[in-house]
Amino acid sequence: MEVLRLDRVTVSFRGRRVLDDVSLTVDQNQFIGVLGPNGAGKTTLMRAILGLIPPDAGKISVLGQSGLRGNPDIGYMPQVRSAGTGQRLCGRDFVAIAHGGHRWGWPRLDKRQWQEIDRALELVDARELARRPLMELSGGQRQRLLLAQALIGSPRLLLLDEPLISLDPRHQHGVIELVRQVSKQLGITVLFSAHELNPLLPAIDQVLYLGHGQLALGTVDEVIQPEVLSRLYGAPIDVVRHNGRIFVMSGEVDVEKEEHYHDV
Amino acid sequence: MFEYDFMQHALIAGGIVALLAGVVGYFLVLRGQTFAGHALSHVGFAGATGAVLIGLSPMGGLIAVTLAGGMAMGYFGDRLQGSDIAIGSVLSLSLGVGMLFLHFYTSYATQATALLFGNVLGVGTDTLWWLGIMALVSLVVLACLARPLLFISLQPELAEAKGVSLRLVSMLFLAIVALATAASVQIVGVLLVFTLMVGPGATAQKLTVRLGPGILLAALIALAETWLGIALAYFTDWPTSFWITALSATAYMLASLQASRNT
Numbered sequence: 001m002e003v004l005r006l007d008r009v010t011v012s013f014r015g016r017r018v019l020d021d022v023s024l025t026v027d028q029n030q031f032i033g034v035l036g037p038n039g040a041g042k043t044t045l046m047r048a049i050l051g052l053i054p055p056d057a058g059k060i061s062v063l064g065q066s067g068l069r070g071n072p073d074i075g076y077m078p079q080v081r082s083a084g085t086g087q088r089l090c091g092r093d094f095v096a097i098a099h100g101g102h103r104w105g106w107p108r109l110d111k112r113q114w115q116e117i118d119r120a121l122e123l124v125d126a127r128e129l130a131r132r133p134l135m136e137l138s139g140g141q142r143q144r145l146l147l148a149q150a151l152i153g154s155p156r157l158l159l160l161d162e163p164l165i166s167l168d169p170r171h172q173h174g175v176i177e178l179v180r181q182v183s184k185q186l187g188i189t190v191l192f193s194a195h196e197l198n199p200l201l202p203a204i205d206q207v208l209y210l211g212h213g214q215l216a217l218g219t220v221d222e223v224i225q226p227e228v229l230s231r232l233y234g235a236p237i238d239v240v241r242h243n244g245r246i247f248v249m250s251g252e253v254d255v256e257k258e259e260h261y262h263d264v
Numbered sequence: 265m266f267e268y269d270f271m272q273h274a275l276i277a278g279g280i281v282a283l284l285a286g287v288v289g290y291f292l293v294l295r296g297q298t299f300a301g302h303a304l305s306h307v308g309f310a311g312a313t314g315a316v317l318i319g320l321s322p323m324g325g326l327i328a329v330t331l332a333g334g335m336a337m338g339y340f341g342d343r344l345q346g347s348d349i350a351i352g353s354v355l356s357l358s359l360g361v362g363m364l365f366l367h368f369y370t371s372y373a374t375q376a377t378a379l380l381f382g383n384v385l386g387v388g389t390d391t392l393w394w395l396g397i398m399a400l401v402s403l404v405v406l407a408c409l410a411r412p413l414l415f416i417s418l419q420p421e422l423a424e425a426k427g428v429s430l431r432l433v434s435m436l437f438l439a440i441v442a443l444a445t446a447a448s449v450q451i452v453g454v455l456l457v458f459t460l461m462v463g464p465g466a467t468a469q470k471l472t473v474r475l476g477p478g479i480l481l482a483a484l485i486a487l488a489e490t491w492l493g494i495a496l497a498y499f500t501d502w503p504t505s506f507w508i509t510a511l512s513a514t515a516y517m518l519a520s521l522q523a524s525r526n527t
Contacts (some may be wrong), residue, residue: 084418
């Protein structure tokens with residue numbers, strides 16, 4: 001079944017064309033790694049799918065519905081910046097504020113709704129740590145709570161914006177495994193944006209590579225090819241495979257590593 | 265002490281304002297916007313003294329100006345972040361302009377002290393009505409607003425994606441903060457609003473990690489501090505505002521000690 005469709009979509013952000021006449025279809029139960037150089041539009045693509053940025057042209061539909069802001073079929077985990085507000089609140093209440101948080105009224109949940117929260121926490125194995133205040137949790141533990149929050153309302157499409165940022169390799173692996181496990185268990189499609197391809201390699205079904213207003217969607221072997229990537233980077237790209245890892249090189253430089261340095 | 269009218273009025277007024285300030289303050293602390301309460305009270309000072317100068321009630325001027333200030337802060341929202349110096353200048357200017365207004369209205373020296381440091385023992389019946397109505401309106405609006413307010417406070421991007429208008433909710437909340445500030449000025453004065461609005465909310469968040477109990481606790485702490493402060497003022501003849509600030513600071517320090525012992 002088709003979960004997401006972009007039909008000749010053009011999206012601009014701050015006066016710049018981020019996506020230029022692109023199309024794609026994504027089926028259900030797919031774990032898709034979203035990659036591309038900084039500024040290639042990973043976040044913009046997600047915000048456009050969420051209906052926060054209206055496309056200049058074309059149509060974006062999620063499960064057949066388009067142009068709907070606040071679509072309950074989409075779960076979203078925004079990029080975490082620094083520690084936000086409410087650090088003294090316990091994880092369970094933090095997750096719960098997303099349940100019907102868009103409706104007016106006093107934030108009271110009934111028993112069934114609390115069960116839903118606890119089920120989401122159980123899925124990410126965070127029942128215990130959700131009793132502690134956010135300020136006491138590590139980056140990886142927070143990510144688990146955020147994932148639980150994104151799962152509330154039984155979404156069919158999950159948009160995760162850079163969930164690996166500021167995590168060490170061991171925790172990165174844990175988050176990827178967890179997302180894969182949860183998404184396969186629930187049969188949801190996941191768009192998972194990241195800086196580096198290699199940590200995602202064992203988990204993803206497909207890769208969505210963005211660059212130069214264009215995109216390429218397919219299996220790793222289909223997309224991570226010199227011709228495809230050279231088009232997306234607008235520069236000659238080599239793909240080097242070594243010990244099951246893949247390095248995307250422009251001349252002598254590993255472009256993913258390079259991006260990472262610029263980002264810090 | 266309950267046989268005097270002025271004491272009855274003080275306890276009722278103090279109780280109403282404490283409940284309002286405690287609940288609103290909890291959200292203010294949670295949002296990390298404590299500065300807003302401080303800022304609005306300073307702006308309100310110019311409003312109150314300006315109203316006196318042109319022959320209107322200081323309370324009316326206070327409410328009008330804090331409300332306008334609160335809505336403006338909510339409207340500009342994110343753009344105010346990082347502009348502490350600009351905000352600080354506006355605050356000092358407001359106090360300065362307030363002083364100028366008082367200077368023109370020379371016969372009103374006691375009014376200045378009342379505005380700056382509060383005068384809970386001088387609350388009349390009509391002020392009581394005003395406070396009651398303000399508190400009722402604020403709490404009813406807050407009850408309708410609480411769910412999206414918490415959502416935008418803790419997860420702004422997600423809330424936006426779910427269709428919540430960040431600007432509308434923060435404007436409405438800051439309007440409530442403005443009313444709570446104007447009410448608090450009656451009890452502790454412009455300079456000490458922080459003690460009623462921020463102290464109890466911050467203390468409550470040190471004591472519990474739960475949301476619902478935290479809000480209730482903030483209201484109860486504010487109530488206890490205010491009533492105890494009024495009673496102590498009655499028996500010692502020291503100013504009420506002093507006692508409330510002393511209790512508020514002590515409660516916060518004890519809660520911090522308790523919290524650090526638990527971790």
